[in-house]
Amino acid sequence: MDQAEQLRNIIKANSMPRRPLARVITVTSGKGGVGKSNTSINLALQFKQMGQRVIILDADFGLANIEIMFGAVPRFNLYDLIYQGKNIKDIITWGQGGVGFISGGSGISNMGDLSREYLIYIIQNLAELDSLADIIIVDTGAGISDSVLEFLVASGEVLLVTTPEPTSITDSYSLLKKLNKHPRFSSNETKIKVIANMVRNTAEGETLYHKLNAVVSRYLKLPIFYLGSVPSDKELEDAVRQQMPVSLKSPMAKSSIAYQEIAGKLMSKDVSGDVPRRGMAAFFSHIIKSKKTS
Numbered sequence: 001m002d003q004a005e006q007l008r009n010i011i012k013a014n015s016m017p018r019r020p021l022a023r024v025i026t027v028t029s030g031k032g033g034v035g036k037s038n039t040s041i042n043l044a045l046q047f048k049q050m051g052q053r054v055i056i057l058d059a060d061f062g063l064a065n066i067e068i069m070f071g072a073v074p075r076f077n078l079y080d081l082i083y084q085g086k087n088i089k090d091i092i093t094w095g096q097g098g099v100g101f102i103s104g105g106s107g108i109s110n111m112g113d114l115s116r117e118y119l120i121y122i123i124q125n126l127a128e129l130d131s132l133a134d135i136i137i138v139d140t141g142a143g144i145s146d147s148v149l150e151f152l153v154a155s156g157e158v159l160l161v162t163t164p165e166p167t168s169i170t171d172s173y174s175l176l177k178k179l180n181k182h183p184r185f186s187s188n189e190t191k192i193k194v195i196a197n198m199v200r201n202t203a204e205g206e207t208l209y210h211k212l213n214a215v216v217s218r219y220l221k222l223p224i225f226y227l228g229s230v231p232s233d234k235e236l237e238d239a240v241r242q243q244m245p246v247s248l249k250s251p252m253a254k255s256s257i258a259y260q261e262i263a264g265k266l267m268s269k270d271v272s273g274d275v276p277r278r279g280m281a282a283f284f285s286h287i288i289k290s291k292k293t294s
């Protein structure tokens, strides 16, 4: 059996109907500092309050964002699973509010160099995440790097965070353009959902979405769905400074309420119909495949 076949078998075994797959939602943006990590954490907390089991994978390799925002230091990261024989349960840190998180460390970027036995061991371990979480949120780093694109292509849902700044809109468009060109991207397998962050009011968020959608539908012929907006909120800034997610620190803050509404929309079916659930084994084997061929 060659490696591709073994990987296929693992994925098949992990996508049997009796075994539910996690929803993998990747949060991204064209440029940094627009609120991806806040979106990841606060949506995670809102989903948790709706009774979902949630794990965040922090795939921003440069800065360990999520752990700083949670005020918790993970003992191990993905690198320890790959190279130090830790298993998946060892590398999950349970943060405030009962949300789990995994620090990517430098683990994922090195995955392409591993032997077949190793890869199979890792994918089997990561596939276990499907039984530990209903929703896995992947927080990506800034910019349009190839590894970020691989994450997007591997996810069933992409949340694109945009702000009213003109550069943020053009950067969002550039990201979608690049994603659309990716050989393995399919708009049936990956739904793109837009969140307008740091808006003055809901009308500004809607205008922002319509501007982006106008160019995306015209030049890329790509469907993008609007999830809603999060207002610019001083309470969120204060919460960040105190290393606490705003949804926990100030549940009634306007941004917390906006996150709650967006999480509610994501749990209902009316945003983009059925959500493609592909699970974690498929997610990582996608990424490894891309590393092997690049």
Ligand SMILES: Nc1ncnc2c1ncn2[C@@H]1O[C@H](COP(=O)(O)OP(=O)(O)O)[C@@H](O)[C@H]1O
Residues within 6 Å of the ligand: 029, 031, 032, 033, 034, 035, 036, 037, 038, 039, 065, 142, 197, 198, 230, 231, 232, 233, 234, 236, 237, 240, 255
């Ligand atoms: N809705 C918001 N209202 C006010 N400030 C915000 C909001 N969202 C993000 N910010 C500010 O932007 C900073 C960067 O947010 P962060 O989530 O870390 O962005 P990213 O992960 O995209 O780099 C935060 O520290 C906060 O000060």
Ligand SMILES: [Mg+2]
Residues within 6 Å of the ligand: 036, 037, 038, 060, 065, 140, 141
């Ligand atoms: Mg971040």
